[in-house]
Amino acid sequence: MxxxxxxxxxxxxxxxxxxxxxxxxxxxxxxxxxxxxxxxxxxxxxxxxxxxxxxxxxxxxxxxxxxxxxxxxxxxxxxxxxxxxxxxxxxxxxxxxxxxxxxxxxxxxxxxxxxxxxxxxxxxxxxxxxxxxxxxxxxxxxxxxxxxxxxxxxxxxxxxxxxxxxxxxxxxxxxxxxxxxxxxxxxxxxxxRVLDDEQMLVLHRPSGRGWALTVGGIGDNFQLHTLLAATLLSMTDDRLLPGMPPSAAEVAAATDGPLRPDGGMQARFHLVDGEGHWIWNEGVPADIPVVDGARVVLLDPLGEARTWEAGRQFAQMVPTVRLVRVLDRDEAALRIVSVPTIATPQHP
Structure with missing residues (x-):
C-alpha cells in the first residue's frame, strides 16, 4: 500500500x-x-x-x-x-x-x-x-x-x-x-549554533574539583544546567559532587522523554564562564567562550533560588553529556585560579 x-x-x-x-x-x-x-x-x-x-x-x-x-x-x-x-x-x-x-x-x-x-x-x-x-x-x-x-x-x-x-x-x-x-x-x-562533540571543562570552585565532559545537542543553558546537575551530582559516587541530582522525570524532560512544561526545575549552581562572567540560563552553550581549547563552566554556590520549567527547547533533539575524566587536583586548581572574579550582574 x-x-x-x-x-x-x-x-x-x-x-x-x-x-x-x-x-x-x-x-x-x-x-x-x-x-x-x-x-x-x-x-x-x-x-x-x-x-x-x-x-x-x-x-x-x-x-x-x-x-x-x-x-x-x-x-x-x-x-x-x-x-x-x-x-x-x-x-x-x-x-x-x-x-x-x-x-x-x-x-x-x-x-x-x-x-x-x-x-x-x-x-x-x-x-x-x-x-x-x-x-x-x-x-x-x-x-x-x-x-x-x-x-x-x-x-x-x-x-x-x-x-x-x-x-x-x-x-x-x-x-x-x-x-x-x-x-x-x-x-x-x-x-x-548548536554544539556537537564539544569539549567542556566543568570546575567546582568551593571544592577545587573539576571534570572534562563532551556535550552536544543542547538547545539552551537551562537544559545545560539541568544536565550538568544530572551528570555531576550524586549521593553515592565519590568521583562527583555530593548532592541530590534532578529527578528522573526532570532528566527525561531535558533529554528524550515526555516534556513537562509545568514542572519546576530548581537551580543547583551559579554558572560562571572561563572569563569570569555569569552564564545566563537564557543563553546557549555556544555563548560560553573557549579558554585554552575548551569551554569552561564554573559551578559556584547558588546566590539566590531560581526555578524554571523542566524541558527542552527542541523536542526532537536528543542531547549528549558524557563524563570523559575527572581532573586531577593540580589541573583543576590551575584552571580555577585562572578564572577572574567579576562582580555578578543582577538578573534582569
Missing part, C-alpha cells in the same frame, strides 16, 4: 497542485502511523522527487519529509534536496524583500498562507503593471520560505544533519541576510 501511494504521489507532483496535495495527504495517512523503518523507506523515495518541482509543491513536499523525520525516518536521503530548496527560496525571498522596500517603501508583508493576500502583494509589487512570472516566483518564495524552514529546522534536530550539513556557510549567510525582515527564523538560527 505504501509503495502504491508513493507512486501516485510521484505522478501527482508532475500534474497539478491539488492532485499533489491529495497525494501527500494519502502518503501521510499510510506512513504517519508506521514504524521508523517504513518512514525511512518512504523518505528515501521522496528525496528523489524534488527536482524540477514548482516552489509551492516543493515546499509542501519538504514539510511532508520533515513530518516523516519526526516519525523516526533517517533524514539523510532528503537532506541535500531540502537544503537546496531552502537556499533557493531564501535567495528569492531576499530579492523579494529588496524589491518590496524599493517599490513600496515599507517593511515586507507578513508571509501568511492566504491566496488573496498573495495576489494583493503581487499586484502591489507590480505597481499596477501585469506581474510577470519572475515577480510571481519571488513573491511565492517569500510566502513559501516558512515551509522550507519548518522542514530544515526539523532535520537540524538530528546530530548527523548538523555535523554534516551541506552548504552550511551558504545557509548561515542566507539566514543573516534575512534576519532583519523575517521573524520566523529564530529556531533555525538557534539550531545552526
Amino acid at each position: 505504501i509503495d502504491r501511494v508513493l507512486g501516485e504521489l510521484e505522478s501527482a507532483l508532475r500534474a497539478d497542485g491539488a492532485a499533489a496535495g491529495r497525494a501527500m495527504q494519502a502518503v501521510w495517512q499510510q506512513v504517519g502511523s508506521a514504524d521508523a523503518a517504513a518512514a525511512t523507506r518512504a523518505l528515501e523515495r521522496i528525496g528523489s522527487l524534488f527536482d524540477g518541482l514548482p516552489p509551492g509543491r516543493g515546499s509542501r513536499l519538504a514539510v511532508l519529509a520533515g513530518a516523516l523525520v519526526e516519525r523516526g525516518a533517517d533524514p539523510a536521503p532528503a537532506v541535500p534536496a531540502v537544503v537546496d530548496g531552502w537556499l533557493e527560496a531564501a535567495e528569492a525571498a531576499t530579492e523579494f524583500a529588496r524589491r518590496w522596500r524599493l517599490a513600496v517603501r515599507l517593511a515586507p508583508p507578513e508571509p501568511v498562507d492566504d491566496p488573496a493576500t498573495f495576489e494583493a502583494v503581487v499586484a502591489r509589487l507590480a505597481g499596477g503593471e501585469p506581474a510577470d512570472d519572475g515577480l510571481r516566483r519571488l513573491a511565492a518564495a517569500w510566502f513559501m520560505l516558512g515551509q522550507w524552514t519548518m522542514a530544515l529546522t526539523t532535520f537540524l534536530q538530528q546530530a548527523a544533519v548538523r555535523t554534516g550539513l551541506p552548504r552550511r556557510e551558504e545557509v548561515e549567510d542566507a539566514v543573516e541576510a534575512l534576519q532583519d525582515v523575517r521573524y520566523d527564523l529564530d529556531w533555525l538560527v538557534d539550531l545552526l
Whole structure:
C-alpha cells in the first residue's frame, strides 16, 4: 500500500497542485502511523522527487519529509534536496524583500498562507503593471520560505544533519541576510549554533574539583544546567559532587522523554564562564567562550533560588553529556585560579 501511494504521489507532483496535495495527504495517512523503518523507506523515495518541482509543491513536499523525520525516518536521503530548496527560496525571498522596500517603501508583508493576500502583494509589487512570472516566483518564495524552514529546522534536530550539513556557510549567510525582515527564523538560527562533540571543562570552585565532559545537542543553558546537575551530582559516587541530582522525570524532560512544561526545575549552581562572567540560563552553550581549547563552566554556590520549567527547547533533539575524566587536583586548581572574579550582574 505504501509503495502504491508513493507512486501516485510521484505522478501527482508532475500534474497539478491539488492532485499533489491529495497525494501527500494519502502518503501521510499510510506512513504517519508506521514504524521508523517504513518512514525511512518512504523518505528515501521522496528525496528523489524534488527536482524540477514548482516552489509551492516543493515546499509542501519538504514539510511532508520533515513530518516523516519526526516519525523516526533517517533524514539523510532528503537532506541535500531540502537544503537546496531552502537556499533557493531564501535567495528569492531576499530579492523579494529588496524589491518590496524599493517599490513600496515599507517593511515586507507578513508571509501568511492566504491566496488573496498573495495576489494583493503581487499586484502591489507590480505597481499596477501585469506581474510577470519572475515577480510571481519571488513573491511565492517569500510566502513559501516558512515551509522550507519548518522542514530544515526539523532535520537540524538530528546530530548527523548538523555535523554534516551541506552548504552550511551558504545557509548561515542566507539566514543573516534575512534576519532583519523575517521573524520566523529564530529556531533555525538557534539550531545552526548548536554544539556537537564539544569539549567542556566543568570546575567546582568551593571544592577545587573539576571534570572534562563532551556535550552536544543542547538547545539552551537551562537544559545545560539541568544536565550538568544530572551528570555531576550524586549521593553515592565519590568521583562527583555530593548532592541530590534532578529527578528522573526532570532528566527525561531535558533529554528524550515526555516534556513537562509545568514542572519546576530548581537551580543547583551559579554558572560562571572561563572569563569570569555569569552564564545566563537564557543563553546557549555556544555563548560560553573557549579558554585554552575548551569551554569552561564554573559551578559556584547558588546566590539566590531560581526555578524554571523542566524541558527542552527542541523536542526532537536528543542531547549528549558524557563524563570523559575527572581532573586531577593540580589541573583543576590551575584552571580555577585562572578564572577572574567579576562582580555578578543582577538578573534582569
